[in-house]
Amino acid sequence: MRFAFSALTAAASASLLLAVACTAAPKAAAKAAAKPDLPLGRSVYTRECAACHGPDGKPAVPNSPDFSLKSYQKSVKDAQLTKATLDGGKTMPPFKGKLKPAEVPAVVAYVRTLGKK
Numbered sequence: 001m002r003f004a005f006s007a008l009t010a011a012a013s014a015s016l017l018l019a020v021a022c023t024a025a026p027k028a029a030a031k032a033a034a035k036p037d038l039p040l041g042r043s044v045y046t047r048e049c050a051a052c053h054g055p056d057g058k059p060a061v062p063n064s065p066d067f068s069l070k071s072y073q074k075s076v077k078d079a080q081l082t083k084a085t086l087d088g089g090k091t092m093p094p095f096k097g098k099l100k101p102a103e104v105p106a107v108v109a110y111v112r113t114l115g116k117k
């Protein structure tokens, strides 16, 4: 009986440890994803993107999408915005390697705010 009890305790504390180890990392990642760095995004956008996409998301060059439209924002997924930012387009230069890894999700999150006004 005593053996069974201690085995149970050991198993319980082992799974507790495992649970703690497993939840810590995804929680941190979820927090980062839920809280994009908008001030960073705004400064990157102003520096790198506003010349073509307009400070308020209204295009300043031909063929650029209108980020200020809710209908546009609804029509694209974050993954597409991220890919376009990294790879560029026919006219748009690629920003892969030019932006720091943290700047990419930040600027995408900032682009999202342009359509909410």
Ligand code: HEC
Residues within 6 Å of the ligand: 044, 045, 048, 049, 050, 051, 052, 053, 061, 062, 063, 064, 065, 076, 080, 081, 082, 084, 085, 088, 089, 090, 091, 092, 093, 095, 107, 108, 111
């Ligand atoms: C030299 C002008 C220019 C600059 C600078 C520029 N873009 Fe663009 N962007 C465009 C044009 C034009 C398009 C339309 C596709 C094309 O023809 O290249 C575009 C397309 C996009 C798209 C495509 C969305 C879709 O509907 O698929 C995204 C997202 C985007 N730009 C984000 C950015 C971000 C973020 C920056 C700054 C880091 C940036 N752009 C800088 C001109 C520019």
